[in-house]
Amino acid sequence: MSPRRRAGDRGAHPPDRARRAALPLVLATILCAATLASCGGAGRHARSAATPPRAGAVDGAAVDAGAAGAGAVVSVGATPISLATYDHWMAIGAATVATPKPAGPLPKAVEYRPPDFTACIAHLRAVTPAGASTASLRSRCNGIYASIRRRVLQFLITAYWLRGEAAQMHMSPSRAEVRQAFERERQTYYPTAAAFGRLREASRQTIADLEFAAETRMLSVRLLARFTAAAQARNHNEPEQAIVAAFNRQIESTWRPRTDCRRGYVVEDCSPDDPKN
Numbered sequence: 001m002s003p004r005r006r007a008g009d010r011g012a013h014p015p016d017r018a019r020r021a022a023l024p025l026v027l028a029t030i031l032c033a034a035t036l037a038s039c040g041g042a043g044r045h046a047r048s049a050a051t052p053p054r055a056g057a058v059d060g061a062a063v064d065a066g067a068a069g070a071g072a073v074v075s076v077g078a079t080p081i082s083l084a085t086y087d088h089w090m091a092i093g094a095a096t097v098a099t100p101k102p103a104g105p106l107p108k109a110v111e112y113r114p115p116d117f118t119a120c121i122a123h124l125r126a127v128t129p130a131g132a133s134t135a136s137l138r139s140r141c142n143g144i145y146a147s148i149r150r151r152v153l154q155f156l157i158t159a160y161w162l163r164g165e166a167a168q169m170h171m172s173p174s175r176a177e178v179r180q181a182f183e184r185e186r187q188t189y190y191p192t193a194a195a196f197g198r199l200r201e202a203s204r205q206t207i208a209d210l211e212f213a214a215e216t217r218m219l220s221v222r223l224l225a226r227f228t229a230a231a232q233a234r235n236h237n238e239p240e241q242a243i244v245a246a247f248n249r250q251i252e253s254t255w256r257p258r259t260d261c262r263r264g265y266v267v268e269d270c271s272p273d274d275p276k277n
Contacts, residue, residue, distance in 0.1 A: 073265040074153065076160035077258045086265070089156065093148035095204045106202050112148065117141035150267055157269045159212065161255040162219040171222055173215060182207075182214040223247070 072080030091109075098107035111119040120141035121134060128137070166172045173181075190196040199205070227247045231238055252269075261270035 073262050074157060074270070075260045076157060076255065077164050079160055079164070081156050081160070085156070086152065089152045090148060092204050092209070093152050095202065097144060097148070106198070109204070112141060112145040114142065114145060117145070120144070153265060153267045154269055157259055157267070159216045161251055162216055162223060164255060165223055165251060166219045169223070169226065171219070171226070173218055178211055178215045178218070181218050182211045185214055186210070
């Protein structure tokens with residue numbers, strides 16, 4: 001299941017909501033270009049205050065103490081997404097706005113810090129024809145920032161919806177399974193140390209981040225397969241597109257009401273009762 005939209009940056013052409021479950025590998029492209037397998041959050045090892053907690057049984061599981069202590073910007077059931085986690089992924093999002101060329105230097109990361117956007121304005125002024133006003137450049141920076149913010153929050157929320165659903169179904173993968181999935185993807189898309197190192201340098205992702213995405217894709221495949229088997233047992237002629245759409249509706253109807261977002265961090269996946277930004 002992959003997030004719906006990521007407007008205007010990094011070759012952004014993600015699937016819409018109705019295709020989220022059908023294209024699990026596309027999830028990775030939310031933050032990183034030029035690959036179907038390159039984004040994620042945390043595993044059981046190498047966790048820090050900046051990496052997401054690994055969800056067990058959401059709505060009843062023990063939550064990550066570091067994340068809870070840092071203050072959650074979003075909570076999916078009992079699992080918090082801390083401000084440190086959000087900031088970590090915003091840095092990745094900012095680093096992956098510009099698509100690196102296959103050869104040559106990596107693009108310089110630009111800081112998008114509201115409300116002034118000083119660094120962003122300076123960057124745009126250096127690459128934009130003369131004559132653009134500061135106000136127009138600030139508006140562009142704000143648009144890029146809003147896009148990064150939206151896709152980061154949707155990415156994390158989607159990931160924890162899947163973890164919560166899998167926990168309830170007793171389908172959470174083991175640490176070994178996650179590691180194996182990550183290694184398969186790394187060997188497929190980045191078979192050399194140089195290619196993998198370039199990915200990490202360009203995107204600022206850790207191994208834990210990449211494993212988080214591999215686990216999310218694994219859960220998407222498993223949950224959709226289970227849902228499809230049950231749907232086809234009831235009606236073996238049901239079209240695949242209809243099954244995928246029904247799967248999406250079920251996940252959203254279950255988890256959106258249990259997704260609480262703090263003011264300033266509200267996206268469409270948040271509970272309808274949350275305050276608007």
